[in-house]
Amino acid sequence: MSTPILTTKLYVPPPRRGVIERFRLIERLNDGLYRKLTLVSAPAGFGKTTLVSAWSAGCAQPVAWLSLDEGDNDTSRFLAYLSAALQTVTAHQSSVAEMGDGILGSFQSPQSPPVELLLTNLLNQVTTAPEPFFLVLDDYHVINAEQVDSAITFLLDHMPPQMHVVIATREDPDLPLARLRARGQLVELRAADLRFTPAESAEFLNQVMGLKLSAENIAALETRTEGWIVGLQLAALSMQGRSDSASFIQAFAGSHRFVLDYLLEEVLQRQPEAVLHFLLQTAILDRLNGSLCDAVTGRADGTALLEVLERGNLFLVPLDDQRQWYRYHHLFAEVLQTRLMDKHRLQVSGLHERASLWYEQNGLPAAAIHHALAAQNFERAAGLIELAWSAMDISSQSATWLSWVKVLPNELILTRPVLSVGYAWALLDNGDMEACEARLQDAEWWLNTSGHREERPEIPATEMVVVDEEVFQSLPATIATARAYRALALSDIANAVKYAQQGLRLTPERDNIRRIVATSLLTIAQYAHGDVEAADRSLSDFRADLQNAGSISTAIGISFVLADIKRARGRLHEAASAYQHALQLAASQGEPMPVGTADLYRGLSALYCEWGELETAAQTLLMGKKLGEQVPLTGWMHRLCSAEAQICAAQGELERALDLLNEAERHYVRSPLPDVQPVAALKARIWIRQGKLSEALAWGREQGLSADDEVDYLHEFEHMVLVRLLIAQYKHGQADGGILEAAGLLERLLQAADASGRIGSVIEILILQALAHEARHDISRALVSLERALTLAEPEGYVRLFVDEGAPMDALLREAAKRAIASDYMSQLRAALGHTDARIPSTQLLIEPLSERELEILKLLSTDLSGPEIARELMLSLSTVRTHTQNIYTKLGVNNRRSALRRAEELNLL
C-alpha cells in the first residue's frame, strides 16, 4: 500500500477533561460484548464520540478504532484502514496489500474486486485474536457507498464470536438492523438515551464546570437546549467567569434563535481577537498541527494557540498521544466554516492553497490534492494528481484517483498525457472500455512527434505539460499494455497479443509490476489464441521469477493457469505436478490457505477424472469445495458446478450432470481468462449422448455454428461437439451429407491443433475422426486414426477421452485389440468401459488420510457393535464418536456404514 495509512484515524480519542461519567450508558455499551453490533445513532453534538471513547478507555477488552472520513467511500482504501485497525488488536502482521497481491485475481474479475475475499482473509486473521474485542467505526454517516455497507454486512454475518462492532453515526446505517434487532444481536443508543438527563445537566454545569447555578436556572437551560450536549457545553463556556449567569440564562431562554447560533456567538465574542481569527482560518483543516496551522495563518503561534484551545475546552480533539495532531469537533468545525465563508469569503481559497502547499512539502499527497481542489487551483491539483498516479494505480486505489481527476477541467487533462493515460487505466478498472480508448488517443497525440498530427481542435493550442517525467518516459509501454487489457476484455485476441508484446518490449527491465501485468496479459492472450507452447514457456519462466522474488500468492495464481495450459498441451503429468507444486507452496504459507487454492484442487480433480479415477476425482473436488466455501472467489460456483457435472457425466448420471450444468450457467461470470469449455457446449454433448438430437441441434443453431466455420481455439470445443452431433445425425439417417462436412471440419481442426502443439485436442480430434470413419463402416481407416490417438494418449494415461464415446469406441477398441495395438493400455481402457477382464489396480491413497483415532473407530464399525457400544468401548461420548464417524465418511467419500466398510476394504484400511 503506497498511500500511507494515517495512524491518526486509528487513534482512540482520549477522554476529554470536563466530561461527566455516564454509567448507565457505559453499562449498555458493555452489553455489546454479548451482541454483534452496538449502534450509537444520534444527531451531531450528542456526545457520541466522547461517550464511546470514554467507554473504550475503561473497557476490559481491546478496542480497534477507525475514524471514518469521506475518502473511505473508496472500498479499497476503506479495507486498507479496516485491516490496519484490526491489526492493532489481533497483532497479525500480513496486510491487505499482501492479501490483495492476487494480480491474477483481478484479471478474473476486472470490474468487481473480490471484496468478500479480502474480508474473508481479514476474518481469518481475526479468528486468531486470543480474546474478545471491539471494532469501533466512528462517523459512519460519511459512508454513502453501498459497497462499504455490504462489506460491513458481510463482516457482521461472518465474524467470529470474539469480535463485536460499535458504530457511531448521525444517521442509521444501511445495514440489516431489523434482522439484528429481532435476533437480539443489537444494542442501540439513540438521541433519547444520549441527551443529558436533568441530573446529568446539573452535575455537568455545577460540578464539572463549577458554575454554581440554581436548580431553576439549570432546568431553564435543560429545557432550552433539550439536553443537547453541545448546547449545554457552549452555554457553560459562555458563563464561565461571568457574574450574571441568571440574566444570561434568562435572555437565552427567551430567545428563539437556533441554540448553536446564539451560544457560539457568545463563546466566540469572548475570545481574544487572535484566537477568534485562528479558529476561523484553521476551520478549513480536517486535521491540525502547529506547523500546518502556521502555514495556513502565516503566523508562528500555532502550537501555542492549539494548547490554549485545548485548555479552554474549545472543542479540540487530540488525534495522538504526543499532542501533535488535533481536529475540531466536527459540528464546531462545520459551523466555524460557515462563519468563515460569511465573513472572509475571499480569503478561503488562499487558505486552502497554503494548506495544499504544506501537505505537499510534508509528503501527504492526498491531502495536498484535496486542498488544491478546494482552492480551485486546478493547475496545481493536476500536477499533484499526476504525481500521485503511478503509486496509486499500483495500490489499486483507482476509484479515489478517478474521483479527483473527474473534478479537473477537461482542457487541463487534454494537455497532460500522463494524466490522460492514468485516466484511461482508471476507466479500464471501472469497465469503461470506450472512454478508455479515447483518453489513450489524447495522450498519443502528444507523443506523436512526427509532425503529422491529425487536427484535434478540442486539444488546446498550448504546450504539452508533463510533471512526472519518469512516468512520461514509460507512456508508450503503459498505453500498449492498457490496450492489451482492453482488447482481451473484449475477446480481441490478435490485438491483445500485439499490444501485450509491444508493452513488454517497451517496459523497462526494472519496472516489475508493469512487467507482471504485461506478461500475464500476453500469456493469457497466447493461451486464448491456442498458442499453448509459447504460453507454457513464458508462464513457466514467469512463475520461476515470481517465486524467486517471493511473490508466492501470485505464483500460485499463475500455477493454476499454467496447469490448464499444460493440459491443453496434452501433458497431464506435468499439469498434475504444477498443481501439486502449487499446493505445496500454498501449504507452506500455512493457514489461511492462499487465494486460488480451491481451484488447484478442482484442476487436480479434473485430471483424476480424465485418468478414470472417479472416486479420487470426487474426493479431490470435495477438498476444493470446502476451501472454496471459506474463500469464495469470483466465478467459483460456476467452475465448481461445471467440474462436478463432468464427474457425474463420467459416472453415467447424465440428468444430474445437466442439472449441475444449468446451475453452472446461472453462476457464469465473464473473465479475460478464456472459457475453453463453454457450459452450453457441455450440455449439448450430454444431449447427444442421450440421443436428444433436436435439443443439440437447437444449441448449434443458437451458437451459429457450422461445419464450414473457420477454426480457432476459442471455438474448438464447440466444433468438436458439433462433429459429434453430425455423426449422430448421420447414424440416425437424418443428414447424410453432414458426415463429409464433419470430416472436413475435423481435418482443419487437426491441422490447427497440430500446428500449435495442442496434443490434448489432437487426441480428441483423432478419436472423432475414428468415430466418423466407424459411422461409415470404414473400420480400417478408423483404426489408423485411433492408433495414432492411442500412441499419443498412452504415456499420459488418458481414459475418459476414449471411454466417454461409449459403444462405438468399445467396438473400435475390440477391433484394435485383435490387431494387438497398444495392448496393456487397451485392456485398461476396456476395463473402464465396463469389461472386468482387466481391473485397474486402485493404488490411489486417500487425499486426506484417516487419523489413528478414525482408524480405530473404523475397525469397530466393521464389527457388530452399535454406536453407543463403540463409544463405551473407547470411553468417548457418543457425540464424539458420531463426529469421528462423520469425518471417516467424508474422507472416504461415502455416506453410510456399509459403503464405508466396502471402501475401506478396497483401500486395505481394515
Place this chain on the structure above:
Amino acid sequence: MSEAATEHREHPRLYEIRIKGHLDARWADSFEGLTITLEEDGCTLLTGPVIDQAALHRLLRKVRDFGMTLLSVNLKQGNPHE
C-alpha cells in the same frame, strides 16, 4: 409518484424546509439559493428552488450535519417559473 417521474433537470421545484429555532442570516451561504424566513412560532423556513432530488438530499444532509432539528419538507409548487 407522477411528481417524481416527470421531474426534469431544467425545471427546479420550489421546496420549503422547516427547521426548529431561528437561524442567523449567515446560514444563507450554506443553503445557497434558499430564502431564510423566521416564523413567529420560533421556526425557520428555508424556501427556494431545488434542482432535483440529489440536490434536495444534499440540503437535508447539511441540516443533519449542523445539528438542526428538521420539522418538515414540503413541495410548494412544481415549477417556480410558472
